[in-house]
Amino acid sequence: MSKFEFDRELDIAWCPGCGNFPLRNGLIKALKELDLDPTQVVFSSGIGQAAKMPQYIDANYFNGLHGRGLSVAQAVQSVNPKLTVIAEGGDGDMYGEGGNHLLHNIRRNPNLAHIVHNNMIYGLTKGQASPTSQKGMETNVQVSGVYNEPLNPIALALALGATFVARAFTGDTERTKDIIKAAIQHEGYALVDIFHPCPTFNKINTFAWYKNNTYWLDENHDPSDLKKAMDMAMNDEKYALGILYKKEGQLTFDQAHPVYKNDQTPIVLRKRDIKQVQKLIR
Amino acid sequence: MRESLSIVLSGEAGQGLQTIEEFLVEALSNEYYVFTSKEVMSRVRGGNNSVEIRIASTPVYALRYTIDYLFLLNNHSFYRLAKRIDADTVVFGEEGFLSDDEKAKYNVDLTTFDLSVLAKKAGSKLYANTILFGYIAGMLDLSQSHGHNLIATRFESRGEKVIQDNINAYDVGYELGLPFKVKIQIKKRTDNKSYVIMDGNKSLGIGALAGGVNYIASYPMSPGTSLLSYLSSKGEEFGVLAEQAEDEIAALNMTIGAWYAGARGIVTTSGGGFALMTEAVSLAGITENPAVIHVAQRPGPATGLPTRTEQGDLNLVVYAGHGEFPRIVLAPGKTEDGILLAQKSFWLADKYQVPVFILSDQYWLESMSQMEPFELSDKYLETFTVTTEKGYKRYNWDTTISPRGVPGFGEGFVKADSDEHDEEGQITEDFDVRVRMHEKRLAKRELLLEDYIEPEFLGNKDSKNLLVGWGSTYGVLKELVESTDLDVSFMYVKQPFPLPLSLKEHFEGKNVIVVENNATGQFANILRLELDVKINHRILKYNGEPFHIEEIEAKVKEVLK
Numbered sequence: 011m012s013k014f015e016f017d018r019e020l021d022i023a024w025c026p027g028c029g030n031f032p033l034r035n036g037l038i039k040a041l042k043e044l045d046l047d048p049t050q051v052v053f054s055s056g057i058g059q060a061a062k063m064p065q066y067i068d069a070n071y072f073n074g075l076h077g078r079g080l081s082v083a084q085a086v087q088s089v090n091p092k093l094t095v096i097a098e099g100g101d102g103d104m105y106g107e108g109g110n111h112l113l114h115n116i117r118r119n120p121n122l123a124h125i126v127h128n129n130m131i132y133g134l135t136k137g138q139a140s141p142t143s144q145k146g147m148e149t150n151v152q153v154s155g156v157y158n159e160p161l162n163p164i165a166l167a168l169a170l171g172a173t174f175v176a177r178a179f180t181g182d183t184e185r186t187k188d189i190i191k192a193a194i195q196h197e198g199y200a201l202v203d204i205f206h207p208c209p210t211f212n213k214i215n216t217f218a219w220y221k222n223n224t225y226w227l228d229e230n231h232d233p234s235d236l237k238k239a240m241d242m243a244m245n246d247e248k249y250a251l252g253i254l255y256k257k258e259g260q261l262t263f264d265q266a267h268p269v270y271k272n273d274q275t276p277i278v279l280r281k282r283d284i285k286q287v288q289k290l291i292r
Numbered sequence: 293m294r295e296s297l298s299i300v301l302s303g304e305a306g307q308g309l310q311t312i313e314e315f316l317v318e319a320l321s322n323e324y325y326v327f328t329s330k331e332v333m334s335r336v337r338g339g340n341n342s343v344e345i346r347i348a349s350t351p352v353y354a355l356r357y358t359i360d361y362l363f364l365l366n367n368h369s370f371y372r373l374a375k376r377i378d379a380d381t382v383v384f385g386e387e388g389f390l391s392d393d394e395k396a397k398y399n400v401d402l403t404t405f406d407l408s409v410l411a412k413k414a415g416s417k418l419y420a421n422t423i424l425f426g427y428i429a430g431m432l433d434l435s436q437s438h439g440h441n442l443i444a445t446r447f448e449s450r451g452e453k454v455i456q457d458n459i460n461a462y463d464v465g466y467e468l469g470l471p472f473k474v475k476i477q478i479k480k481r482t483d484n485k486s487y488v489i490m491d492g493n494k495s496l497g498i499g500a501l502a503g504g505v506n507y508i509a510s511y512p513m514s515p516g517t518s519l520l521s522y523l524s525s526k527g528e529e530f531g532v533l534a535e536q537a538e539d540e541i542a543a544l545n546m547t548i549g550a551w552y553a554g555a556r557g558i559v560t561t562s563g564g565g566f567a568l569m570t571e572a573v574s575l576a577g578i579t580e581n582p583a584v585i586h587v588a589q590r591p592g593p594a595t596g597l598p599t600r601t602e603q604g605d606l607n608l609v610v611y612a613g614h615g616e617f618p619r620i621v622l623a624p625g626k627t628e629d630g631i632l633l634a635q636k637s638f639w640l641a642d643k644y645q646v647p648v649f650i651l652s653d654q655y656w657l658e659s660m661s662q663m664e665p666f667e668l669s670d671k672y673l674e675t676f677t678v679t680t681e682k683g684y685k686r687y688n689w690d691t692t693i694s695p696r697g698v699p700g701f702g703e704g705f706v707k708a709d710s711d712e713h714d715e716e717g718q719i720t721e722d723f724d725v726r727v728r729m730h731e732k733r734l735a736k737r738e739l740l741l742e743d744y745i746e747p748e749f750l751g752n753k754d755s756k757n758l759l760v761g762w763g764s765t766y767g768v769l770k771e772l773v774e775s776t777d778l779d780v781s782f783m784y785v786k787q788p789f790p791l792p793l794s795l796k797e798h799f800e801g802k803n804v805i806v807v808e809n810n811a812t813g814q815f816a817n818i819l820r821l822e823l824d825v826k827i828n829h830r831i832l833k834y835n836g837e838p839f840h841i842e843e844i845e846a847k848v849k850e851v852l853k
Binding site: 048049050052054057062064065068069070071072073074075078081082083084085086088089090092093110111113114267268269271272273277278280282284286287288290291292 | 504550555557704
């Protein structure tokens with residue numbers, strides 16, 4: 011049996027042609043190439059088709075509530091910083107239901123990778139608008155077309171001070187894999203927004219649409235240039251793919267937390283001394 | 293009613309009432325029986341807040357309504373307490389703190405106590421609190437040297453001069469207070485015991501630490517915030533990771549994540565904040581993930597009376613969360629139980645893999661009472677997690693409680709799922725698996741009753757009249773049954789949910805009188821529903837204040853007529 015893969019046939023709940031399949035391939039390849047021990051890897055996800063990903067990767071997972079994957083991931087990482095933690099879900103899960111946790115976990119800069127499948131539609135609930143749906147898209151709820159502005163997760167993350175902001179497209183599994191690898195290796199919070207088609211419900215943002223409306227950053231791009239990254243993030247004519255921004259050396263949540271100031275032992279490994287508590291009864 | 297003396301200090305938020313209270317209470321506890329409670333308006337500055345310090349020759353555990361000595365600390369500190377004075381009340385204050393209208397309307401005189409002038413004479417208005425401390429110490433003939441020691445300890449870090457100036461200020465007050473000594477009939481205690489005195493909040497904090505807490509994520513909400521502050525202040529020393537969450541939804545999800553990864557976590561909140569956590573309670577239910585949840589009650593609905601007290605959220609915690617799953621609800625009513633139940637809550641949550649609630653309220657959290665120190669047991673630091681082996685199944689159904697592994701510890705994978713799942717923790721829609729897994733979870737209810745925390749019985753056990761209380765009504769009911777001529781006994785319930793059937797026998801043939809600080813008698817209803825207990829009387833209070841001792845005696849008398 012190969013690491014992170016099951017030795018049995020899986021009953022995968024995704025539709026044929028779903029962008030989640032190549033994304034899964036890229037993710038497993040990234041984990042293997044990083045030579046991670048699956049027992050030391052924890053996935054945390056919420057609800058949605060994307061949030062089912064951990065079910066199909068053989069490692070630890072906590073498949074919790076809609077929108078709360080990041081909260082659980084952050085806590086897991088902070089009580090045991092030795093683990094490799096990945097929070098994963100879709101655009102509705104992470105940008106809609108979990109919006110507040112997105113804002114505040116970027117501020118915390120936890121050492122984890124945040125993978126967001128962005129297909130600009132709700133799949134599990136059968137085709138309503140997501141926070142990233144573009145204006146005009148007609149759905150069974152937005153019957154005369156989406157009229158709200160779409161969320162720009164890249165600009166949002168940059169504005170909040172995220173230390174790693176990237177975007178990928180499942181049309182290129184190899185580069186998607188490389189970005190995921192870099193996100194896992196990054197010390198701090200790493201957002202990877204991954205474009206992928208939803209062939210069942212999103213008839214506008216198809217594979218061809220993504221192909222025609224994106225471009226990959228080349229080696230000349232300087233990911234330490236925040237202003238440049240923001241300029242690219244605000245350009246909605248064509249979407250930049252790659253690591254737009256990366257900042258090294260900022261303290262992660264656990265590094266900055268007082269509980270780890272003088273003692274780097276994960277708190278789950280520390281022992282409580284009842285005699286020390288006894289002294290408080292006075 | 294027990295012979296006691298009620299001293300009330302009435303001032304405004306930001307005037308340092310808490311500092312005087314801490315000083316006084318420690319000094320008084322050394323020589324008398326003491327109980328204190330406080331009530332505040334929902335203001336950061338101004339308004340009117342008061343502290344009652346009750347001093348007695350025999351143990352006291354409750355608020356007394358009538359004030360004997362009232363200290364006014366400004367000119368708008370009387371009006372809210374006017375109902376609590378009688379012909380014998382002595383009101384102290386500076387000229388003008390009692391208006392002519394108030395004097396006429398309530399037939400009350402002002403005994404001049406020129407605190408700000410005295411403080412200025414002593415060197416600074418900052419010494420006012422210390423002078424007041426000395427004054428009351430003099431009235432009650434407290435050991436002057438003990439007072440000096442407390443001051444020296446308190447101001448240790450501030451240097452010799454600050455200590456000496458405060459001691460001088462204390463002595464000025466002490467001399468002035470001494471003449472009252474002859475008028476006070478309360479005798480000092482002679483039990484030679486050394487009590488510790490603390491509020492409910494601190495007892496919960498100590499209990500949590502003794503139960504192994506090493507994680508707290510919470511969003512501030514009165515009166516639940518104090519536990520977050522307490523554990524944050526102990527964070528570095530004890531290895532507790534404290535984090536202020538962005539909202540209550542995050543707080544409980546984070547705490548569940550922390551438990552999943554092997555920590556012992558708690559959230560603290562009040563009813564409104566807890567309402568936001570209910571989905572995550574259900575998550576703990578299906579993932580069989582432990583969680584400890586402190587709900588500090590205050591009157592609702594919605595924002596209600598934010599700084600007041602109530603026992604209105606029992607139903608909320610008993611029924612919170614969609615779907616069916618077991619849980620435990622604990623309600624401490626005395627300081628020892630604040631420690632013991634908080635300590636045990638972590639062990640119970642770990643052992644049975646269920647959410648455990650600690651249900652307190654504003655009155656209990658902020659009241660201080662005396663306790664004989666006791667030895668903490670390390671039994672509750674015992675953990676129930678296992679090192680996983682290859683092929684580990686998180687929800688192995690060979691036993692009702694599946695051994696809980698922790699990610700990163702062992703060869704196996706720990707897969708927890710909010711969807712219905714199979715033994716491995718993989719999502720499933722198989723009806724047979726659903727039934728078996730659901731029954732496995734629900735079967736924990738019977739098991740966890742093996743650790744049911746039995747009620748305590750006080751007073752004449754043979755009495756036909758049984759008072760029933762849970763949580764914070766303990767003090768007032770204990771004092772009642774210990775001091776009244778009425779023929780009553782008192783059952784103090786520490787675990788209001790779930791209830792074992794064996795509890796039913798205690799109610800048989802009794803005139804059951806349930807006392808609750810809410811409007812509908814929520815626990816009485818649970819007794820009916822769960823144990824088919826016939827409730828004869830309900831004594832309920834829901835104006836935002838706790839029961840006081842005079843009131844409970846009158847009400848019990850009335851139902852026994």
